[in-house]
Amino acid sequence: MPTAMEIYKLLPKTNCGECKFPTCLAFAMQLANQKVSLEACPSVSDEAKAQLEESGAPPIRSVTIGSGELAVKMGDETQLFRHDKTFYNPTVLGLIADDSAGLEAMRTRVDDAHSAAFERVGQILRVDSVALRHSSGSEEDYLEAVKAAAGKELPIVLMCEDAALAAKAADACADKKPLLYRATGANFDAMAELAKGRSLPLVVGGVAGLDELVELSERAKKAGLSDVLLEPPIDSSGKMLENMTVIRRAAIKSKFRPLGFPTIAVLGSSTADKMNASLGVMKYASAIMMEEMPRDFVYPLLALRQNIYTDPQVPIQVKPGLYPVGEPTESSPVMFTTNFSLTYFTVRADIEKSKVPAWLLVVDTEGQSVMTAFAAGKMTPESVAKAVDDFKVKEKSNRNEIIIPGMVSRMSGKLNELTDLKVTVGPRESSGLPKMMKSLA
């Protein structure tokens, strides 16, 4: 971000007051703090405007595709390592429907992409887009498939390097703000004109190396395009890691504008492609299109994306409540733990290991672990008793007993007083649960 003085130099210095600030300098200071928009100045020159927008822009441009609730944003990242702050916009995953397979197969693909949505730890994880690819099929079928996708919710990637057909396809799904794939050295001008004319984001790629990619990116800028995605070469996993890393570094550390855009990788259907998709989620791919996304793979891939894009400063939390583990009955034991997802999963897995069905009460500790929550007063006999009440523990189990984590044995007396439940102190580590549970049964 430029300083107030740097901005001031580019302003008209007329102190006209139209911006509602008394002087141009005052306005510049507000601009530097990102409190106002440059739009408020009626007499700034186009040249100064361009310059200011350039220097104030984030290191990686944010590009959005699709419309409505399922629109997805890419780019706008500021870090190389998630522990330095966080990664913001999860890698957009897309399923490719190729017209060589015919219209019916494409329609099925579009439906498959839409149905690949899963709830995991309170979040909906989904395949975020559908990529319609024109290869050897008929143009009519291609356009029909685009229309079918346009009638659905997911964002669309139009993989069609023939600009005339791509234009028809774009018009068939105009209100979906599709991503155009792609402008190469061979079709650059026609694709750039299409993207410019319809204000659509455009992938530049099909290159042999990053130098060539930089050239295409600069050409895109000259053509007046600002919503661009970069497709680096990915001949091997090593090359993919290298190119994705170099692009991210150049954008963030060197503020090298031609590479300051989101990235995309188009992958096939092999095992190597699946591993590259996983690599891309970790190492800086903003979007990944794949020919095959079997559920046994896409589910772990989505879990990986959820993990990597978790804000390190905010623990993932489980919704407080009374959870059945196995198929518990009225006589099954009840135990409680915190709503820090890692703790919850560990405890749950250890209960499952015992093969004894149980009720697991998750108490709201704002995502803190047992010891931390206890020490910070986020998990007190009162809060546990409240959860026992709120989630109707006594209606679900008639054992009249609650098992508590060994680390908080000190709350036994008070908890018993508040709930009238017999308090049994469990193991300090949840790995001791299977043994304890078996002894209960």
Add this chain to the structure above:
Amino acid sequence: MGFEVPKEKFGGRIKEVAIGATKEYGGTRRAKLVAGGSNGLPFHLFEGESGPMPLVAMDVVDTMRMVPERLQETMGPSLADPAGWAKKCEAEWGADMCVLKLASANPEEEDRPAEELEALVSKVLQTTALPLAVYGCGFEEKDAKVMEKVSNVAKGERLFLGLAEEKAYKSLAAASMANGHGIVAFSNLDINLAKQMNILLLDFGMKPENILMDPLMAPLGMGLEYSYSNIERLRLGALSGDPVLQMPMICDCSCAWTVPEALEENPEHGDVKMRGIYWETITALSAAVAGAGIVVMRHPESVKMLRDTLKSLAGGE
């Protein structure tokens, strides 16, 4: 505008640690493996020395209590016999080394006597020529007895004994030093504790080239992100020149098989066998990409998948 690739140069280097002793060095292992040995981020071949490829270890657990039934089905009947399991790792599944987990020493479970476990280690050493790490059951008193015997029976083989913990490392370090073995220093997702463990072991008299760090690998879907970032930070700390963080990391990714989502039948989530294999492979790939020198895995198909990817990462096609 000309484009210059932004490269990072680091002052530090991951130490090389040798695992296993061949005949030449007084042991009977088929190879002396080297973990570590790089001055860059993992697979950043465009700016640093690649160092050796991360090693792929396979674990062998001496009690079926710790092996999910589904894995017992898909990996075959050889698992019930640890020596036979280890042999498969060597002959069929292409492991670089084995991590033998003596979980049956657990005094609250099988409580197998130290003598039997000594005999087991001896048998595994005879059955396979793979370099070995041997882990106890996590109960200090029992492990002290077991590991002393293991150390003696494997004299000269340069095993790596584990897991040394902050409050329980002295007997293990003594057993390791007595016969020229190495040690695995465990820390619980905490960079400061990882460093502290190494300092404790060095102060106790261990040499840095005999230490591997286990910074706790949390599996995919169950805290992987914590481990991923912790490993990245440890690697960066080592590269920036902190000598007490330069021991190679060993990351146990077989933990993927404790995740219910990797093992549950659920048609919505696709074929359970392949899902489990991807679950473990992705866990291991993230450990390797973050900076592990050794990944420990369990399923042979996951091992194959990871190996192919590592080759591609290290410059192959």
